[in-house]
Amino acid sequence: MVETKRSAAPWGTALALVAVMAAAAAPAAAHGRGPDRARLAQRITLTNSDNGRSVTASSGDDIEVRLTSYREPGLTYSWSTPTSSNSTVLRRTTGGTAPNGNASATFRAEGDGTATITAQRRCRPDAGHICPLLVTPWKVTVEVK
Known part of the structure; x- marks a missing residue:
């Protein structure tokens, strides 16, 4: 004991x-x-509905973009891989498109400044169908502080 x-x-x-x-x-x-006092990095997720939005991020944050395609009979509206206007502010670490027309990318906030993330949605016709000549832009402005 x-x-x-x-x-x-x-x-x-x-x-x-x-x-x-x-x-x-x-x-x-x-x-x-x-x-x-160190702040934990955040993950900001952006989707189709965030088009035209402005967001603020801190250095070290990840910005994930997930764009969903649109399908109607005979037509698929597919997204391009999202890109950054300034890789010294927002560096893309992953990115790509899926066979169904979806697109995604992840960006790392590298330094202070402003950059835009952009993508375009275009029509892909099935055999025997015709697409309208239409391109839909998607854009989000990111300010890194």
């Missing part, structure tokens, strides 16, 4: 010390000081 109390005491002391250190660090972190 005595042996159990001795082995438990150092752990209790260590846990108490950790609690005191965490409590002391909390006020400094709350005011943007100390080692805990």
